[in-house]
Amino acid sequence: MTGIQAPQTRTQSEIPSRTLPFVQRAEDDRPLHEVVAAAGAHWRRLLTTHGALLFRGYPVRDVTDFEAAVRAFSGEPLTYQERSSPRHSIRGNVYTSTDYPPDEEIFLHNENSYQAVWPRVVCFYCVREPDTLGATPLADIRRVHAGIDPAVREEFRRRGWMVVRNYRPHFGVAWPEVFGTDDRDQVRRYCARRGMVAEWLADDHLRTSAVRAAVHVHPDTGEDVWFNHITFFHHTSLDEDLQEGLLGMFGEDGLPTNTYYGDGAPIPADVIAHLRSCYRAESRRFDWRQEDVLMVDNMLAAHGRESFTGPRRIAVAMGEAHLSDYLVDGS
Helix, strand or coil: CCCCCCCCCCCHHHCCCCCCCEEEECCCCCCHHHHHHHCHHHHHHHHHHHCEEEEECCCCCCHHHHHHHHHHHHCCCCCCCCCCCCCCEEECCEEECCCCCCCCCEEEECCCCCCCEEEEEEEEEEEECCCEECCCCEEEHHHHHHHCCHHHHHHHHHHCEEEEEEEECCECCCHHHHHCCCCHHHHHHHHHHCCEEEEEECCCEEEEEEEECCEEECCCCCCEEECCCHHHHCHHHCCHHHHHHHHHHHCHHHCCEEEEECCCCCCCHHHHHHHHHHHHHCEECCCCCCCCEEEEECCCEEEEECCEECCCEEEEEEEEEEECCCCCCCC
């Protein structure tokens, strides 16, 4: 596509007054789970307004304290399903953040936006801050949506988008780990219930595909949000050397992940570049401090990861499953 406009800007009067994240500093030594439980409606209003809350200076001494705060805000943490990146459990349904090498950036995305069920809230806890960089940048996806060229938005509204994933033995996260079973029939049934097509190819190679909407309406605010993995999963968003290596090994059809228009047609590279620029235009960052807790409305703010030095350790928990229309039988 040619003639793509630069990210759109709105006048100051058109943009609601909000910061990302909203920072709440401790006023006393009460545990965070008590603070959250005592004023749940207040924190929820702030989260819906700003998209993310950063609690700083509270005595969150370990993952147990973090888990208690998550429960107080969102209930029982969710199990991480259909994972697309390596991570492991620290305690129950509290996980490490993505286990990628520290020199790799992780582009902005909304957790599990390629799935039929996704968390409404994603919570992060700084167990140990990095020496340099290592922020979890955020982007308000209401503003990302507003910044996208209207013709690009309309094209995706009309055609949707498709995610294709290839699972191979000894490369990436294995499909039995992703789906929690090595029974192919169970995987097929799981995929069918969630609007996915599962296809087994040679040598235990599984390919899945699913067509999803690019724009969603936020359940509480009624605002349009750019909620998808189109940019994150597209092969041109990879580091150039990695992109060339994977294309050389597997070809475009066999890449671990890739995205297309919903009818299967390729998305032009300049469209993806435009979408990346819209995310970056709205990116906001802060430096982690030990014991920080960040709570993100997953349908209002995208998150990512900077490269870093030092022993960065961030724990993650997710809450409040949102059941989408992609579910065939509601399960």
